[in-house]
Amino acid sequence: MRESDTPTAARIGAAVGALPLRPSLVATLRDYGIYLALAALVVYFAIALPQFRTPDNALLVLLQVSVIGIIAIGMTFTILTAGIDLSVGSLLAVAGMFSGVFAQKDPSAANVLLAFLLPVVIGLLGGAINGVIIAWAGVNPLIVTLGTLTAYRGFVVWYRVNPIYDLQPYYRVVGQGTVGPIPIPAIILLVMAGAAWVVLNYTRYGRYVYVVGGNPEAARAAGIDVPLLKFSVYVISGFCVGVAGLIFTSRLMAAQAISGQGFELQAIAAAVVGGASLFGGRGKITNTIVGALIMGVLFNGLVMLNVPAPIQQMVIGVIIIAAVWLDAVLRQRGY
Amino acid sequence: MLNRVPLVRMRSISKAFGPTVAVDGVDLDLLPGEIHGLVGENGAGKSTLMRVLSGFYADYAGELAIDGRAVRILSPGQARALGIGLVHQELSLVPELTVADNIFLGREPSARLPGFINLAAARAQARLLCDELGVYLHPEARVARLSIAERQLVEIAKGVALNPRVLILDEPTSSLTHQEIGRLLDIVRSLAARGMTLVYISHKLDEVFAVAHRITVLRDGKRVATAAVSEWTDATLVQAMVGRDLSSLFPRRRAERGEVRLEVRNLGRTGAFHRVSFAVRSGEVLGLYGLIGSGRTALAEALFGLAPAWDGDILVDGVSVVIRSPRDAIGHGIAMTPEDRRVRGLVPMLPVRTNLSLRALRALSPMGLINGHREYGEVQRMIETLAIRTPSHAVEVSTLSGGNQQKIVIGRWLMIPPKVLILDEPTRGIDVGAKAEVHAIIDRLAGDGLAVLFISSELPEILGMSDRILVMRNGTVAGAFSRQDATEERIMAVAAGVAGEVRAS
Numbered sequence: 001m002r003e004s005d006t007p008t009a010a011r012i013g014a015a016v017g018a019l020p021l022r023p024s025l026v027a028t029l030r031d032y033g034i035y036l037a038l039a040a041l042v043v044y045f046a047i048a049l050p051q052f053r054t055p056d057n058a059l060l061v062l063l064q065v066s067v068i069g070i071i072a073i074g075m076t077f078t079i080l081t082a083g084i085d086l087s088v089g090s091l092l093a094v095a096g097m098f099s100g101v102f103a104q105k106d107p108s109a110a111n112v113l114l115a116f117l118l119p120v121v122i123g124l125l126g127g128a129i130n131g132v133i134i135a136w137a138g139v140n141p142l143i144v145t146l147g148t149l150t151a152y153r154g155f156v157v158w159y160r161v162n163p164i165y166d167l168q169p170y171y172r173v174v175g176q177g178t179v180g181p182i183p184i185p186a187i188i189l190l191v192m193a194g195a196a197w198v199v200l201n202y203t204r205y206g207r208y209v210y211v212v213g214g215n216p217e218a219a220r221a222a223g224i225d226v227p228l229l230k231f232s233v234y235v236i237s238g239f240c241v242g243v244a245g246l247i248f249t250s251r252l253m254a255a256q257a258i259s260g261q262g263f264e265l266q267a268i269a270a271a272v273v274g275g276a277s278l279f280g281g282r283g284k285i286t287n288t289i290v291g292a293l294i295m296g297v298l299f300n301g302l303v304m305l306n307v308p309a310p311i312q313q314m315v316i317g318v319i320i321i322a323a324v325w326l327d328a329v330l331r332q333r334g335y
Numbered sequence: 336m337l338n339r340v341p342l343v344r345m346r347s348i349s350k351a352f353g354p355t356v357a358v359d360g361v362d363l364d365l366l367p368g369e370i371h372g373l374v375g376e377n378g379a380g381k382s383t384l385m386r387v388l389s390g391f392y393a394d395y396a397g398e399l400a401i402d403g404r405a406v407r408i409l410s411p412g413q414a415r416a417l418g419i420g421l422v423h424q425e426l427s428l429v430p431e432l433t434v435a436d437n438i439f440l441g442r443e444p445s446a447r448l449p450g451f452i453n454l455a456a457a458r459a460q461a462r463l464l465c466d467e468l469g470v471y472l473h474p475e476a477r478v479a480r481l482s483i484a485e486r487q488l489v490e491i492a493k494g495v496a497l498n499p500r501v502l503i504l505d506e507p508t509s510s511l512t513h514q515e516i517g518r519l520l521d522i523v524r525s526l527a528a529r530g531m532t533l534v535y536i537s538h539k540l541d542e543v544f545a546v547a548h549r550i551t552v553l554r555d556g557k558r559v560a561t562a563a564v565s566e567w568t569d570a571t572l573v574q575a576m577v578g579r580d581l582s583s584l585f586p587r588r589r590a591e592r593g594e595v596r597l598e599v600r601n602l603g604r605t606g607a608f609h610r611v612s613f614a615v616r617s618g619e620v621l622g623l624y625g626l627i628g629s630g631r632t633a634l635a636e637a638l639f640g641l642a643p644a645w646d647g648d649i650l651v652d653g654v655s656v657v658i659r660s661p662r663d664a665i666g667h668g669i670a671m672t673p674e675d676r677r678v679r680g681l682v683p684m685l686p687v688r689t690n691l692s693l694r695a696l697r698a699l700s701p702m703g704l705i706n707g708h709r710e711y712g713e714v715q716r717m718i719e720t721l722a723i724r725t726p727s728h729a730v731e732v733s734t735l736s737g738g739n740q741q742k743i744v745i746g747r748w749l750m751i752p753p754k755v756l757i758l759d760e761p762t763r764g765i766d767v768g769a770k771a772e773v774h775a776i777i778d779r780l781a782g783d784g785l786a787v788l789f790i791s792s793e794l795p796e797i798l799g800m801s802d803r804i805l806v807m808r809n810g811t812v813a814g815a816f817s818r819q820d821a822t823e824e825r826i827m828a829v830a831a832g833v834a835g836e837v838r839a840s
Contacts, residue, residue: 211693
């Protein structure tokens with residue numbers, strides 16, 4: 001924020017004299033490196049691939065990124081508190097399935113409302129279950145959500161193993177609709193990211209999220225209700241999953257019990273590539289979104305380059321590790 | 336001290352971190368068998384200088400010689416091979432392993448089968464070592480179950496186990512009690528008597544005076560002076576360290592005492608403390624002294640709700656209150672700065688601003704939205720009030736010195752002034768200059784009408800700052816002294832349980 005205008009800073013600046021340029025340059029790179037990485041990727045693909053640099057393709061990337069991006073927003077909240085939510089993919093399938101059940105029925109007001117609202121409610125509920133066990137029973141988030149990852153998936157397969165395909169036409173608006181040229185999922189992503197950004201940067205609640213993740217003992221000693229806060233981030237994660245489940249089902253016009261497998265890893269990857277620390281207290285929502293975009297652009301470009309799917313997976317895996325390694329190296333050097 | 340050929344000769348040693356010069360052209364000789372006290376304020380370069388000698392920084396400037404032979408020490412392994420051992424300021428033990436495992440970590444005695452550890456040998460050697468040092472530690476005890484003081488002793492045993500020619504002790508007593516310190520100093524003397532050279536870094540000048548043969552003072556990365564211990568006095572040493580006359584380490588003025596703010600009646604928690612009763616008035620500093628295990632920290636934690644009391648009553652302004660959590664305590668106007676500021680006080684990776692405004696956020700964020708402008712102003716005001724030295728509001732709090740970190744922990748509570756402030760070891764591990772500033776802050780707070788409960792392991796500090804002193808032993812209040820009656824000897828006698836004669840007088 002407003003820094004470097006304190007007398008102390010001036011004094012130190014004067015004492016040190018002309019600071020060497022190098023550290024500040026590296027520090028800048030550390031802060032904005034992820035934007036540069038995204039820009040470099042985009043420039044590279046744009047030069048290499050004529051079909052990449054079309055507006056339509058840009059919108060396609062946005063559309064493809066939106067589901068994972070929205071999940072990654074919730075994931076960032078849990079990671080900031082030194083937690084994690086592995087159950088997002090399974091919960092997405094549950095939310096999508098119940099949405100599909102009502103989207104298949106005749107479009108009465110009640111059915112339409114349920115088709116749109118139920119997935120969000122289910123997301124909140126699934127997140128609340130995670131949150132209660134983590135916050136008040138005190139079980140490790142990794143274990144709890146690993147358990148619910150399995151349990152939620154089991155539940156939705158048990159509930160309905162066959163996909164629902166014949167959804168009512170109105171239902172496609174959320175996943176396939178556009179405002180002007182812009183896909184509605186991308187708009188939802190941007191709105192939710194914006195809201196999350198405001199919450200994390202400008203509200204008391206957001207500040208507490210960082211503090212609880214950074215040092216839960218200090219948070220407790222400062223009078224913060226640590227369990228309640230931990231509970232809340234899983235509810236937020238569940239909410240994001242509910243919205244993502246609705247978009248996903250609507251875009252495919254199909255509700256499937258197998259939806260969302262592996263989404264948890266993609267969402268975690270987006271946050272981690274964006275510099276979030278799995279130990280909590282460190283991370284930014286903007287960087288998470290850029291992290292998701294990097295993965296989306298990579299995927300999109302590699303497909304166009306006709307890179308076979310297994311090779312794509314290998315490339316993306318290497319990039320995740322490299323990004324986190326670089327971040328750690330720069331941090332260790334004190335940048 | 337017969338042999339005057341230096342074992343270690345350092346000439347024009349410099350080390351910079353980016354633009355910050357931590358050590359600036361220091362010359363230092365370490366003689367065989369001497370205990371060399373190294374003192375200076377935090378950031379004076381003591382630890383950095385010794386880490387250069389221990390091979391942590393390959394990019395230092397200057398010349399090193401061991402036994403008169405020039406060397407460049409580029410790695411800790413090389414330093415170890417040259418016979419230089421360092422006992423770290425911060426504990427670096429693996430809690431889940433045993434004492435013996437930790438002592439021999441990285442160089443476990445081998446069994447006959449390659450890759451296997453000869454556990455029996457490790458245990459036997461560890462036991463021998465502990466006996467030699469006069470330390471009562473079970474080699475098979477898990478470190479996680481040891482007290483901080485015991486861990487510090489393991490840390491030292493680990494350093495001695497390497498049988499170095501030079502052993503550097505960096506703040507070895509920061510978490511030890513009076514008695515334990517005495518034992519440690521005996522160990523240090525016996526090691527020197529065996530011909531080992533020791534470098535003793537400490538903030539506690541009485542210890543340095545008690546144990547060192549020569550004392551070197553560093554300030555701002557430069558060497559100010561080196562002289563035999565007999566040539567130093569308290570005053571000259573402190574003056575050399577801070578570069579100014581520090582006449583008032585204990586600037587306690589008498590404040591107007593008001594109403595009873597906090598009263599405690601028969602407070603207890605089974606296994607920790609029992610039947611504790613006392614009262615603190617507005618404007619009063621009540622000192623609380625006790626050896627480790629006496630229950631003084633447990634009492635403080637009960638008052639702040641970290642570990643609630645089971646029996647008895649707590650009254651704030653004469654009204655009985657229930658304190659089950661820090662939230663309750665804060666709600667009743669009780670604040671506490673914790674014994675270990677890193678564990679309970681600070682959020683190290685978050686900026687100064689966030690750490691300072693944490694408690695005040697409720698007031699600074701109507702409708703939950705933080706008023707950034709007001710927050711900036713309040714934080715700036717607190718930085719100026721407490722003279723917190725930080726390059727900006729945005730730097731990570733972990734980069735500040737211990738004294739400034741402590742001021743931030745205190746400052747957090749002062750953003751919304753409480754009625755009662757509990758300070759648990761507020762000056763532990765901070766340098767003399769910062770200590771004097773913290774004392775001045777305490778004095779000012781009492782002057783402003785706060786009731787202060789001041790816990791410290793340092794007798795001179797307790798005596799210098801308190802209006803009254805409670806001494807705890809075995810979980811209860813064993814004695815109470817007014818400012819006039821208190822002396823170090825009397826307090827120590829009560830704390831150690833040999834007070835029969837003293838109190839009879």
